[in-house]
Amino acid sequence: MRTRLKDVAALAGVSVQTVSNVVNRRVAEMSPETRERVEEAMRKLNYYPNSQARGLRSQKTSTLAFLLLDPDPRYLADPMTDLIISGVGAVARERGYMLLVHAAQPDQLDHGLFMPIQQGRADGALLLLSGDPSLRRRYIDEMQKLTTNFVVFEDVNDDSVATVTANNRQGAYDMTRRFVDAGHTRIAFIGSGTAWPMIEQRFEGYKQALQDARIVFDPALTRFEGEWDAVTGGRLMSQLCTETDPPTALLAGNDLFAIGAIKALKERGMRVPDDFAVAGFDDFAFAEHTDPPLTTVRIPGFEMGHQAATLLIDRIEGKDPEINTGVLPVDIKIRGSA
Known part of the structure; x- marks a missing residue:
C-alpha cells in the first residue's frame, strides 16, 4: 500500500498538517528539529508526495530545477556555474519561483538527476551538462521523455530542444x-x-x-x-x-x-x-x-542564466517565447597579459 501522510505523521509524532507543511515547503515558522524529524520519517517510509494529487490543487510547484553534471565536489564554487545560477535566480525571484539545485557525476547515466521532475518537485529544468557528448545527448533524450519544459546550456543542433549558449x-x-x-x-x-x-x-x-x-x-x-x-x-x-x-x-x-x-x-x-x-x-x-x-x-554567464530562466518560465506558463535558441555574443577584454 502507498504510504500516506498520516503514516508519516504517526512515525514522526506530529500532526498530518505538519507533514503537509513540510511537503509543501511551508516551513518558515517550523523548528529545524521538527522538520528534520518529518523528513527522516518520510525517508524511512519511502514517502514521496503524490504529484498528481497536488497538481489537482495547484497545477504547478513554482519551482525550477537546475540540473548539473560536474565531477568536481566543489561544483557550486565554480565561478561560471555561480554566474549562471545567479542569472537564473534573479529571474526566479522576479517571477515568484523557487530554485532547486541538483547534481550528479558525468561518468554514466544517473537517473537520479531527473528526480526533481519525476517526483513533481519542479515545473521545469535547466541542464548544465559535462561529460562525453554521447552521454550528454542521452540525458537530453531522457529529459524529453519526462517534459518539454527544459532548457540546455549547449548547442545541440536540435530544433525541438530549447538552448542558451554563448559564442x-x-x-x-x-x-x-x-x-x-x-x-x-x-x-x-x-x-x-x-x-x-x-x-x-x-x-x-x-x-x-x-x-x-x-x-x-x-x-x-x-x-x-x-x-x-x-x-x-x-x-x-x-x-x-x-x-x-x-x-x-x-x-x-x-x-x-x-x-x-x-x-x-x-x-x-x-x-x-x-x-x-x-x-x-x-x-x-x-x-x-x-x-x-x-x-x-x-x-x-549571468545573462545566459537570465535568458534561460526567462525562456523556461515562459514555456511553463504557456507563453510563446520570443526565442527558442539563444546564442549570446562574447567580448575580448584586452588587458596586460597578451
Whole structure:
C-alpha cells in the first residue's frame, strides 16, 4: 500500500498538517528539529508526495530545477556555474519561483538527476551538462521523455530542444587570431580533463583560427587534464614549457587556468607578456586585478542564466517565447597579459 501522510505523521509524532507543511515547503515558522524529524520519517517510509494529487490543487510547484553534471565536489564554487545560477535566480525571484539545485557525476547515466521532475518537485529544468557528448545527448533524450519544459546550456543542433549558449567558438577564434597577428605561431591550448561543451567549442575555434592562418595544428601544444583550478593550470603550463619546441602564447580554457599559467611562467623567470602571452576565458571578477591584468574572453554567464530562466518560465506558463535558441555574443577584454 502507498504510504500516506498520516503514516508519516504517526512515525514522526506530529500532526498530518505538519507533514503537509513540510511537503509543501511551508516551513518558515517550523523548528529545524521538527522538520528534520518529518523528513527522516518520510525517508524511512519511502514517502514521496503524490504529484498528481497536488497538481489537482495547484497545477504547478513554482519551482525550477537546475540540473548539473560536474565531477568536481566543489561544483557550486565554480565561478561560471555561480554566474549562471545567479542569472537564473534573479529571474526566479522576479517571477515568484523557487530554485532547486541538483547534481550528479558525468561518468554514466544517473537517473537520479531527473528526480526533481519525476517526483513533481519542479515545473521545469535547466541542464548544465559535462561529460562525453554521447552521454550528454542521452540525458537530453531522457529529459524529453519526462517534459518539454527544459532548457540546455549547449548547442545541440536540435530544433525541438530549447538552448542558451554563448559564442565560445568565435571568441576562441578571435583571440587566437590576435595571437597570430602579434607574430605567434606556437600557440598552446589547455582545458580540463572533463569534456564540457563550451570547451569543445573553444577548442574548435582555436583550431579553425590556426587553420585559417595556415599554421599546422600541433597536438603537443594541447593539454586536457584535471579540474578547473589555478594549480592545474600552472602544472599544465610547466609541462608545455618542457616541449622541444615550446609555445610562446597560451589560450587557457578559463581564467583560473590562465592565472595558474602566469604564476608558473613567472617562477621560470619569464615575463608576461614580453616573453610569453597568456589569455583566459570567462572574464571572472578577479581577471582585471591579476599581475599583469588578464586578457580574456568575456562570457556572459549571468545573462545566459537570465535568458534561460526567462525562456523556461515562459514555456511553463504557456507563453510563446520570443526565442527558442539563444546564442549570446562574447567580448575580448584586452588587458596586460597578451
